[in-house]
Amino acid sequence: MNISPELLKKYASGTCTEEERKLVEQWLAHDDLSTTSPRAELAEERTQVWRSIIQNVGWSETKVAPMHRRMTRYAAAACVIIGVFAAGFSTGFTFAKPAADTVKQTNQLASLSGLLHIYGGDGAYGVVAGNSYRIEFEGRLGLYNEAPHPKRIVCGEQEFTLKPHQTYYLSGSHQQASIAKNENMGPGAEDKEELELASDFSVIQLD
Amino acid sequence: MKNFNAKNTKKTSRIRAWMVILLIGILLVGTTSCDNDDDDNTVTPDPEEPAEVASAWVTGFFVGTPQGRIWYMNVSEEIPNEFNASEAVELGLSKSVISYGEHAYVYDLDGKTVTKWAVDRSDLSLSPVGIMSLAATGFNTTSFYPAFISETQAFMTNLTEGLIIEWNPSDMTVTQTYEVEPLISIHPGGRVIEFQNYVKDGKIFMPIGQDGPELCCSINTSEMGATVAVFDVNSKTLQYEKDDRLMATVFRFITDENGDFYVQPIDENSWITEYFDFDPNDAPSPHTVLKFNDDGTFDPNFQLNLDDYLDIEVYAEAVLVADNKIVLNYYDSADDQLDPSYEDSRAIFGRTNARTVAVDLTSGEVTEFTALSQYDFVILNNRIDGVNYYIAFSTGESAFDTSHILRQNSVNDYTQLGIYSGTAIQWVGKLWGD
Numbered sequence: 051m052n053i054s055p056e057l058l059k060k061y062a063s064g065t066c067t068e069e070e071r072k073l074v075e076q077w078l079a080h081d082d083l084s085t086t087s088p089r090a091e092l093a094e095e096r097t098q099v100w101r102s103i104i105q106n107v108g109w110s111e112t113k114v115a116p117m118h119r120r121m122t123r124y125a126a127a128a129c130v131i132i133g134v135f136a137a138g139f140s141t142g143f144t145f146a147k148p149a150a151d152t153v154k155q156t157n158q159l160a161s162l163s164g165l166l167h168i169y170g171g172d173g174a175y176g177v178v179a180g181n182s183y184r185i186e187f188e189g190r191l192g193l194y195n196e197a198p199h200p201k202r203i204v205c206g207e208q209e210f211t212l213k214p215h216q217t218y219y220l221s222g223s224h225q226q227a228s229i230a231k232n233e234n235m236g237p238g239a240e241d242k243e244e245l246e247l248a249s250d251f252s253v254i255q256l257d
Numbered sequence: 258m259k260n261f262n263a264k265n266t267k268k269t270s271r272i273r274a275w276m277v278i279l280l281i282g283i284l285l286v287g288t289t290s291c292d293n294d295d296d297d298n299t300v301t302p303d304p305e306e307p308a309e310v311a312s313a314w315v316t317g318f319f320v321g322t323p324q325g326r327i328w329y330m331n332v333s334e335e336i337p338n339e340f341n342a343s344e345a346v347e348l349g350l351s352k353s354v355i356s357y358g359e360h361a362y363v364y365d366l367d368g369k370t371v372t373k374w375a376v377d378r379s380d381l382s383l384s385p386v387g388i389m390s391l392a393a394t395g396f397n398t399t400s401f402y403p404a405f406i407s408e409t410q411a412f413m414t415n416l417t418e419g420l421i422i423e424w425n426p427s428d429m430t431v432t433q434t435y436e437v438e439p440l441i442s443i444h445p446g447g448r449v450i451e452f453q454n455y456v457k458d459g460k461i462f463m464p465i466g467q468d469g470p471e472l473c474c475s476i477n478t479s480e481m482g483a484t485v486a487v488f489d490v491n492s493k494t495l496q497y498e499k500d501d502r503l504m505a506t507v508f509r510f511i512t513d514e515n516g517d518f519y520v521q522p523i524d525e526n527s528w529i530t531e532y533f534d535f536d537p538n539d540a541p542s543p544h545t546v547l548k549f550n551d552d553g554t555f556d557p558n559f560q561l562n563l564d565d566y567l568d569i570e571v572y573a574e575a576v577l578v579a580d581n582k583i584v585l586n587y588y589d590s591a592d593d594q595l596d597p598s599y600e601d602s603r604a605i606f607g608r609t610n611a612r613t614v615a616v617d618l619t620s621g622e623v624t625e626f627t628a629l630s631q632y633d634f635v636i637l638n639n640r641i642d643g644v645n646y647y648i649a650f651s652t653g654e655s656a657f658d659t660s661h662i663l664r665q666n667s668v669n670d671y672t673q674l675g676i677y678s679g680t681a682i683q684w685v686g687k688l689w690g691d
Binding site (some may be wrong): 158159165168170171172173174175176177178179180184186188229248249250252253255 | 368382383384385388
């Protein structure tokens, strides 16, 4: 495989061709431990797969690859992460998440006009499709309207409109909420205090 | 020029008149046709209306990358014979997929959120339609196996912390949390895990496993009996049923063709007897099969100690219970033995000589079971419309080389639905269809 830094940058920015994308993903997923790793290590990998299936849990251990491969792949992975992060930053949104934790557009993902991104405390994050939502929460949420059109949110008896491509803080609770644009972006953003986010919320699409 | 124009105008008027008459005629014929249609009670299909897909299956799987395991979700009309990650929805790291009714639910282990996904009936595309954060509830386990009672009622538990969460999958809200008696792990400082649950007659049965053992070799011997948590959905009460005939480490139920529950041991029981510091004579049996009644109690009249009939080095997994026999995978002491080092203990699963046998539940008679002999491990994943679906692994060159989905046709007949290279399947579920 000929995986160059340029190709990884293209992959990270989503500008590579279908063939290039497959090449990178095959390379990331490729694993020929059998030729280089000790038997016990191989066995451990198999055991982990087997056990995770039994338990139906999503373990997050990092696979252990041979050191020479690890170094090159870590470097490449770093490029990918930095690239995607940079792409996200260019949108001006400051609640950016690592690339691997975002839902990517694929053939099976419905053609959406733009998702609502929700950010709670303790790393809670998610996206919901549609244009109208009911939100229950306590504390403070970060919201980002990815769509090129407004979205409507309903909190108890209150309704708010999220403008296109804008980020907001939603504060209080669903019984008494207030909304404010997120000022922590653009020039001087680094001087502004990042507000603490709430960790509990529920969002359901209404349309 | 003027005359010519006048003549031409007259001609044009005549043509227009004929056209109007023709148009009225067409409209009349059309109206008459519509009337006839109504009389016949037939409905003309709207060519703009897309046809519904007859069935939909959801599959959760992951691939290994240097960043960790990346989860994907795939929806297709039938279980596909291969998965292409680029055609599935990429969910990211540390996820778990499950489905109930026509929706899929994805748990984010790091963010402690559950996202609800809807599937379009015409093109099977996926959309996230709701999300619920659980971090503030104290739900912080790595195991996501909610018990669905209905479209509007489900439960999740964290019994290490003594927590039960009731939630509404319809609007993705937490409706109630319950504080219950916490469970103590047999591993000092460890956690208990509710790997699976079974809903029957208004009760949720949760066989209790142990998270670990990560550290050799101490153990809370007083907690060693097998435990099942029983939650009554109506009274919202929880009780722990404990039986000292089976060791307490990870186990789960397996059901027979009548839906009766059998409690089976699992691999870590074998390790505890090998590496941990205690007198095995003072401990429960590591490899006994028990039965659990629908009323939420262990059956005191049934037990099958597999060590009386098999020379088990490591017990792996039961495949099924049918015809009064339990079919199981295990490593026989005559074939292979655990490594002396505890750290290398799990290496035994990299070997290719696991045996699959059928053991009679009454007599203990052991017979060879060959229907699945081409696979190393076969694990029941889901029971759908009365049919068992299994994940099978073949030993290859790499842990992620090959897995399969099998559909059981009968006790001795299985259809391999596909060979999946480079992926490990976590969930198979049906969203709709026959």
